Amino acid sequence: MQKNLLEVRNISKSFPGVKALEDVCFSVKEGSVHVLCGENGAGKSTLMKIINGIYQPDGGETLIKGEKVEINSPIRAGELGISMIFQELNYTPEMTIEESLFVGRWPKKKFGQIDWKTIRQKTLQLLKQENLAYDPETKLKDLSISNLQMLEILKAISRDADIIIMDEPTSSITNKEIEVLFEKIADLRARGKGIVYISHKMDEIFRIADEISILRDGKVIETRPKDQFDIDSVIALMVGRALGQGYPKEEVPVGEVVLEVENFSGPTGFSNVSFNLRKGEILGFAGLVGAGRTEVMRALFGLDERFGGSVKVHGAPVRIRNVQDSIKNGVVMLSEDRRRYGIVPIRDVKENVTLASMDQFFQKGRLNAAKERSRVEEICKKINVKMASIDVQVSTLSGGNQQKVVLSKWMLQDPDILILDEPTRGIDVGAKFEIYRLMTNLVKEGKSIIMVSSELPELIGMCDRMYVMAEGGITGELERAEFSQEAIMRYAMNMTRKAV
Amino acid sequence: MNNLMTREKWQTIKSRYSIYLVLIAMIIVCNLLSPNFLSARNISNISVQISVTTILAFGETILIIGGLLDLSCGSVLALAGVFSVYVFKETGSLSLAFAVGLIVGLLCNFVNGILVRRFSIPAFIATLAMMTVARGIALLFTKGQNIYQIGDYVWFGQGSIGIIPIPVIFMVVIGVLTWYILGHTSFGRSLYAVGGNEEAARASGINIGRIKVGAYLINGIFVGLAGIILMARTNVGAPNSGQGYEFEALTAAIIGGTSFSGGLGTAGGTLAGAFIVGFLNNIMNLAGVDSYLQQVIKGAIIALAVGYDMWAKVNRTRKTLGAAKIPNERKEAKA
Ligand SMILES: Nc1ncnc2c1ncn2[C@@H]1O[C@H](COP(=O)(O)OP(=O)(O)OP(=O)(O)O)[C@@H](O)[C@H]1O
Numbered sequence: 146m147q148k149n150l151l152e153v154r155n156i157s158k159s160f161p162g163v164k165a166l167e168d169v170c171f172s173v174k175e176g177s178v179h180v181l182c183g184e185n186g187a188g189k190s191t192l193m194k195i196i197n198g199i200y201q202p203d204g205g206e207t208l209i210k211g212e213k214v215e216i217n218s219p220i221r222a223g224e225l226g227i228s229m230i231f232q233e234l235n236y237t238p239e240m241t242i243e244e245s246l247f248v249g250r251w252p253k254k255k256f257g258q259i260d261w262k263t264i265r266q267k268t269l270q271l272l273k274q275e276n277l278a279y280d281p282e283t284k285l286k287d288l289s290i291s292n293l294q295m296l297e298i299l300k301a302i303s304r305d306a307d308i309i310i311m312d313e314p315t316s317s318i319t320n321k322e323i324e325v326l327f328e329k330i331a332d333l334r335a336r337g338k339g340i341v342y343i344s345h346k347m348d349e350i351f352r353i354a355d356e357i358s359i360l361r362d363g364k365v366i367e368t369r370p371k372d373q374f375d376i377d378s379v380i381a382l383m384v385g386r387a388l389g390q391g392y393p394k395e396e397v398p399v400g401e402v403v404l405e406v407e408n409f410s411g412p413t414g415f416s417n418v419s420f421n422l423r424k425g426e427i428l429g430f431a432g433l434v435g436a437g438r439t440e441v442m443r444a445l446f447g448l449d450e451r452f453g454g455s456v457k458v459h460g461a462p463v464r465i466r467n468v469q470d471s472i473k474n475g476v477v478m479l480s481e482d483r484r485r486y487g488i489v490p491i492r493d494v495k496e497n498v499t500l501a502s503m504d505q506f507f508q509k510g511r512l513n514a515a516k517e518r519s520r521v522e523e524i525c526k527k528i529n530v531k532m533a534s535i536d537v538q539v540s541t542l543s544g545g546n547q548q549k550v551v552l553s554k555w556m557l558q559d560p561d562i563l564i565l566d567e568p569t570r571g572i573d574v575g576a577k578f579e580i581y582r583l584m585t586n587l588v589k590e591g592k593s594i595i596m597v598s599s600e601l602p603e604l605i606g607m608c609d610r611m612y613v614m615a616e617g618g619i620t621g622e623l624e625r626a627e628f629s630q631e632a633i634m635r636y637a638m639n640m641t642r643k644a645v
Numbered sequence: 646m647n648n649l650m651t652r653e654k655w656q657t658i659k660s661r662y663s664i665y666l667v668l669i670a671m672i673i674v675c676n677l678l679s680p681n682f683l684s685a686r687n688i689s690n691i692s693v694q695i696s697v698t699t700i701l702a703f704g705e706t707i708l709i710i711g712g713l714l715d716l717s718c719g720s721v722l723a724l725a726g727v728f729s730v731y732v733f734k735e736t737g738s739l740s741l742a743f744a745v746g747l748i749v750g751l752l753c754n755f756v757n758g759i760l761v762r763r764f765s766i767p768a769f770i771a772t773l774a775m776m777t778v779a780r781g782i783a784l785l786f787t788k789g790q791n792i793y794q795i796g797d798y799v800w801f802g803q804g805s806i807g808i809i810p811i812p813v814i815f816m817v818v819i820g821v822l823t824w825y826i827l828g829h830t831s832f833g834r835s836l837y838a839v840g841g842n843e844e845a846a847r848a849s850g851i852n853i854g855r856i857k858v859g860a861y862l863i864n865g866i867f868v869g870l871a872g873i874i875l876m877a878r879t880n881v882g883a884p885n886s887g888q889g890y891e892f893e894a895l896t897a898a899i900i901g902g903t904s905f906s907g908g909l910g911t912a913g914g915t916l917a918g919a920f921i922v923g924f925l926n927n928i929m930n931l932a933g934v935d936s937y938l939q940q941v942i943k944g945a946i947i948a949l950a951v952g953y954d955m956w957a958k959v960n961r962t963r964k965t966l967g968a969a970k971i972p973n974e975r976k977e978a979k980a
């Protein structure tokens with residue numbers, strides 16, 4: 146019988162207007178991985194933040210190695226051997242990798258100066274150990290979101306904690322890094338550590354879980370060893386109903402070319418990228434992290450500069466110097482980094498949703514508040530954003546619901562062409578299905594979608610056509626009939642670039 | 646459950662309207678301390694006294710919400726004021742003098758906006774430079790001399806419509822304008838977004854540059870107007886006037902709940918903040934508190950208000966964003 150490293154009993158927590166947790170009991174055994182599943186807003190992150198001392202529970206108790214403890218701050222949690230990877234990445238853009246790795250626990254020299262030499266050594270050692278080729282002096286603002294996430298994982302693991310909480314660690318890293326992480330987890334587990342793992346990705350859950358708990362509306366409704374569950378039963382328990390099978394893909398007649406990109410090159414590391422998008426099409430972009438997909442889309446949307454290349458929308462050449470130009474031409478982009486480019490956390494849901502389409506609600510600069518309310522409520526209901534009301538700060542929403550707010554913003558803007566960079570990041574299985582259905586409806590209305598995703602199954606399930614990128618260039622193009630994991634991976638790993 | 650709801654409601658009310666509760670408490674206390682306090686005359690006096698800094702505070706509120714700041718308003722106010730008075734003495738035209746005052750305010754703040762936007766100079770530094778330059782020009786232009794005998798010009802500061810003094814009317818008009826801009830226009834919405842998360846605002850198609858320069862231009866009009874009122878009230882075109890007013894204005898805005906980290910603040914809060922400072926000055930005068938001591942007390946109150954703002958923010962971030970953000974916060978606070 147394994148010992149409980151951590152146990153919480155009858156934990157409850159309310160926020161204004163929501164009961165986030167109710168009488169929750171949960172435990173982590175030594176040398177095991179306990180997976181926590183639940184819909185967006187079920188209370189997973191809240192429970193973990195209580196264990197990490199960020200929130201104080203309204204009631205209940207916490208035991209560590211059988212002893213009752215009070216965790217009143219993250220520092221205390223650290224002392225008790227708890228470390229946490231947060232769902233929402235918070236980083237100081239100007240910090241370097243080595244600074245951030247050791248933040249708050251910098252090794253000191255005799256007179257209290259920070260010992261940069263040791264930091265450099267340790268950082269290099271750590272990076273090498275994990276096979277990550279980062280330069281310790283790179284500033285965080287220059288890292289991609291997947292690199293940032295990887296760094297966050299490194300940071301938590303290198304703290305040598307007994308209990309490691311991972312809140313959706315894989316939502317923004319791709320397969321190679323996931324493998325690195327899973328090896329790490331296996332290693333930690335073998336060393337008797339306890340791991341709490343939160344994810345919406347079913348295949349992962351079943352790969353690494355020892356135990357699974359399911360949280361619904363703030364209550365734990367089941368805890369069982371993994372082998373007493375299967376994917377369908379987990380999903381059914383999570384969402385409280387059976388889900389449709391497969392992807393809600395419908396064949397939509399594909400029309401003329403609506404977007405043509407030619408010879409795109411940019412300082413962010415892509416060159417000679419050419420592709421086109423047709424009316425009513427869902428066009429996928431596959432590739433490994435760092436292949437340059439996000440960078441191409443950002444330049445296309447006017448967020449980043451580019452060296453050269455031309456864009457045609459509906460056959461007419463357009464100049465896109467900034468985001469306004471892009472929106473004017475009916476092209477919008479949902480960014481993969483929702484904290485940085487998606488939400489204004491301290492403003493309310495309503496303001497966030499209408500941010501990109503204010504002209505619909507401000508006639509001659511004057512607000513039509515009633516119209517705004519009803520439109521926002523309508524659209525939030527359509528994709529099922531869980532919140533107390535549209536007047537709450539976006540920062541109080543759960544991660545998945547924040548993602549839905551950003552999605553609502555672009556739906557409301559009503560563009561012809563949507564670029565969706567990781568649209569289902571952090572979204573639960575039920576809501577994912579809703580988003581796929583939404584995409585299908587959009588193309589049926591004659592809109593066109595570019596979908597960038599690191600989840601191959603959803604690309605294969607939803608797209609009509611797909612480009613594969615590697616090392617900043619397009620290496621392959623596939624029609625729906627030719628889709629297969631192998632074919633895509635072959636292009637994605639391509640070392641020598643082929644002209645397309 | 647019922648109990649829970651009312652407690653939550655009370656919490657929302659407390660956090661959203663705390664500043665007004667403080668104001669009401671203050672009125673009650675002041676009234677107990679001095680029976681004269683609530684007389685129409687005293688309230689009217691206080692309103693006139695705070696009008697100039699309150700108008701400046703509305704400008705600061707707009708800027709701070711957008712993540713900006715104006716340290717130059719005290720100097721620009723003097724510059725706009727002496728130019729305006731000068732034009733009046735030369736031409737005898739009140740409307741021309743009024744227009745010149747506003748235009749000087751606008752021009753200086755246009756420069757502020759351009760420095761911040763085009764040359765990416767931090768607002769703190771850009772407006773600090775403007776503070777010195779504008780004061781210098783005001784002194785050069787007047788050769789350091791006050792302009793006396795300003796005649797009918799005093800109407801802007803000492804006239805009244807019915808029983809309501811002109812400065813108070815201006816203050817109310819600017820307050821309503823600020824309230825309208827912030828809550829009912831797309832400019833206001835964009836401003837909150839720019840201050841709340843500039844990158845996300847940019848990625849939503851908001852023209853950041855236009856918003857920032859626009860905020861300075863609005864501030865410019867307010868500052869110009871404040872300059873006109875101050876010269877008229879004090880009966881003299883004084884190039885040395887308005888020193889330290891930027892801090893009074895900032896105090897009112899911050900006490901009124903405008904957050905230095907941007908994205909939060911209201912016109913009503915700032916007005917309440919201005920009255921709290923005004924009442925405090927007034928009651929200390931009525932109670933005969935030594936004027937040096939008054940400075941100490943006022944300084945302590947600024948520290949308290951800003952300290953509370955930072956504390957609440959760190960707490961809020963801890964609550965909503967997780968601990969990882971905290972070191973970041975400290976860094977910002979130091980800078
Ligand atoms: N600081 C807060 N203030 C108010 N409400 C909050 C706060 N934090 C969380 N909530 C609410 O508590 C509920 C649970 O949120 P939580 O973040 O734990 O969900 P989650 O299970 O992690 O969801 P996701 O899968 O989307 O990450 C949500 O309804 C959320 O809006």
Ligand SMILES: [Mg+2]
Binds near residue numbers: 232
């Ligand atoms: Mg969560």
